[in-house]
């Protein structure tokens with residue numbers, strides 16, 4: 001059983017917490033007694049997810065926040081500050097993907113993918129960083145993808161956004177690691193979530209990781225002894241990529 005610091009309840013903000021890896025991560029942090037901020041665009045689902053945590057004796061605050069909107073992100077952070085306080089851990093998880101050739105990828109699709117996976121990560125990180133630097137502590141945990149470093153067909157826009165986010169994150173780590181802030185890059189392979197269509201999930205079910213697998217890895221990284229940090233972790237199904 002993992003134990004948190006006595007008399008202190010960490011505040012964890014998980015973006016994209018309506019379902020999939022984000023929801024599993026929110027639940028996993030709630031299970032070790034953290035206060036959870038769940039954000040995403042689907043208000044009803046966020047409320048259902050938060051209610052489940054609260055019913056089990058935990059603390060959860062559902063917040064509508066589209067990570068592509070600077071205004072939304074700033075206002076979500078102001079609400080968190082007002083209602084809960086500083087954020088100890090930001091899990092940048094919100095993401096979208098399309099499986100499409102370069103030729104068929106529209107400008108609109110490209111913009112959405114970059115705005116969510118790269119710009120959204122920048123915006124959310126930007127609002128939490130000043131307080132983390134001031135207090136000389138905090139975790140920024142970023143959910144990238146093996147697509148950031150491995151080439152796949154029909155994945156150019158997604159890979160570009162994830163590779164950009166990974167580069168941004170590595171630079172950020174360089175700048176903040178001596179100031180007490182830990183930046184952790186998580187690169188998962190295939191996880192069985194709504195990101196994949198039904199036929200892929202059916203065909204590869206036994207070969208895919210589950211959202212809880214990624215969530216458990218994230219929580220165990222957070223709970224590592226203070227003297228160390230995990231810079232980067234790659235999680236793949238045992239048999240490798242699909």
Ligand SMILES: NC(=O)c1ccc[n+]([C@@H]2O[C@H](COP(=O)([O-])OP(=O)(O)OC[C@H]3O[C@@H](n4cnc5c(N)ncnc54)[C@H](OP(=O)(O)O)[C@@H]3O)[C@@H](O)[C@H]2O)c1
Pocket residue numbers: 015016017018019020021022039040041042065066067068093094095096097116143144145146187188189190191192193194195196211
């Ligand atoms: N599944 C995989 O195989 C896999 C592998 C590697 C990495 N990843 C990464 O893991 C992360 C989570 O994906 P998932 O597999 O759990 O997919 P998912 O089940 O489709 O969940 C995606 C989450 O992102 C949220 N989201 C999307 N656009 C958003 C926006 N503009 N603002 C705020 N939230 C937004 C969605 O919530 P709303 O729709 O309510 O906003 C949802 O909660 C993504 O960054 C993805 O790239 C996934």
